Amino acid sequence: MAHTILLTNGTVVTPEGILEKGEVFIEDGMIQEVGTSIKRQANQQIDAQGGYVLPGFIDMHIHGASGADVMDATEEALQTMADVLPKEGTTSFLATSMTQAPGAIEAALKNAAAFTTKPGQAQMLGVHLEGPFVSPKRAGAQPIEYICPPDAEQFDAWQKAAEGKIRMVTLAPEEENGMSFIRKLAAEGIVASMGHTNATIAQMEEAAEAGAVQATHLYNQMSPFHHREPGAIGGALLVDELCAEVIADFIHSHPKAVELAYRVKGADRLILITDAMRAKGLEPGEYDLGGQPVHVTETDARLSDGTLAGSILTMEHAVKNVVRTLGISPLDVAKVSSGNAARQLGLAKKGSLIAGNDADIVILDKEWTVMHTICGGVIGYEHNGKS
Structure with a gap:
């Protein structure tokens, strides 16, 4: 029955x-x-x-939770994430990789390709490849020694290893081959998202013309806004073709900066993400991200030099923060927590x-x-x- x-x-x-x-x-x-x-x-x-x-929350940008990380490249890690994410209202997610040695990325991709969601788990929709095609000037917590310019041949090899499951790529458009790589991603129906980038506003506009449709964790690891050079932040805010991810933990961005993004982009072009790492849901202590030691407190996760290393945010708390601070309506909550991500990923039956x-x-x-x-x-x- x-x-x-x-x-x-x-x-x-x-x-x-x-x-x-x-x-x-x-x-x-x-x-x-x-x-x-x-x-x-x-x-x-x-x-x-x-x-x-x-509609169930869709987290397009999450590295890990409850001790598991996508880069562990194990079935157990993805099972753990899929098991625990419904607790925060998340029903589907993109398993997000990070800059590492090519072999480590390939192992994570092969593991994702083999993963099957079980009933009642959050569905793994595919992979978000964050790095290594980013700017060394805006590395953040991405290990700088493995950063490289966009490489179509390497990407094709990784997409083969992933059995076509790479749905989104974060890259720096100003790097060598950046614009042609964006055109390739757009032609293949893959979300090209500008992040860890030192781009000028002109380069952000050119990237959008080439087919980029998103900005990764707005404000973080982007060339800053200046009134004589609005930079990647200005481009992310002002270029209408770009949706913008926001980590609404009010640590990665001041509440007023999130409000600015909401006012400029509107509810149709803002996407709540967690960018969470493996310590989400666990006690404060010492963890790792991409092989780097991370110190986690009750509120944040940082490398030894103080650089933010992902978050420990849940989608539930991201929603609470934007509702309580920005006063956004339930209709807009549905868009920023689910509907916009579904549209970006071409998921006609979600969101x-x-x-x-x-x-x-x-x-x-x-x-x-x-x-x-x-x-x-x-x-x-x-x-x-x-x-």
């Missing part, structure tokens, strides 16, 4: 607006109906108790609560705490402790 769920009594956020006392009917992993008086019987019923019902879409759903109470997460029609997390 088909597995069915009827979700009732929710503040359901749809692309057309908010349904008070809304309902969602799920069958075999798909949303079959969204409305206010659904006349169908279900095997399972969930009372949303008036809470917000949104919005409409009939025919995947049943990837998060239910949050009025304080924006995650109460239930449904991944592909299977409950992946319940706030009462069961998962």
Whole structure:
């Protein structure tokens, strides 16, 4: 018999607006109906108790969680990430690599290619290749010794190892071959995202004309804004073709800087990400990122020289931060936490609560705490402790 769920009594956020006392009917992993008086019987019923019902969060930029890292290149690491992410409302993610020796990157890609998501887990949508095609002048926590200019031949070899699962690449457009590499990515339907870049605003504009569509962790490891040279930050904000990722932990960027991004880019071109590393969800202490020691406190993760090394942010807290500080509406929350990422990645059946879409759903109470997460029609997390 088909597995069915009827979700009732929710503040359901749809692309057309908010349904008070809304309902969602799920069958075999798909949303079959969204409305206010659904006349169908279900095997399972969930009372949303008036809470917000949104499309499940999509994290396009995450390196690790709960002791696991994509660069571990093990099935266990990806299983751990897929298991724990529903707790923060995330129903799908891009496994994000980082600058390392070519062999280490290849091993991580082969591991991702072989990975299969289990029912109730966050779905690994593919890989975000962050580096090594970045600027050594804006390395941040990317190991500088492995940084190199964009290399189409090397990328093709890696994409083969990944069995076509590389969906997004962070690169510096100003580096040698940068613009031609962007044209190649765009032609192959891969998200070209400008990050770890020392580009001028003119180079950012040229990159967008070549097919770049995104800016990686806005403000961080980008040439700064100056009134006589607006730099990569100015380009990320002003070039309409670019969506911008934001790490809304208010450590990577001041709350007013996040507000500026929201005002300039608008809810349709801002994407919440975590950029989380393996210490997310664990106690403060000593960890590593890309083979480099990282000191983790209650609030952040840094290299020995003080450089930020990813975050320990959850998507749940990113949402809470932008709601409480910027006062953004539930409709806009759905866009910045899910809808925009789905559009960027060409995921026609994710990112919005409409009939025919995947049943990837998060239910949050009025304080924006995650109460239930449904991944592909299977409950992946319940706030009462069961998962």
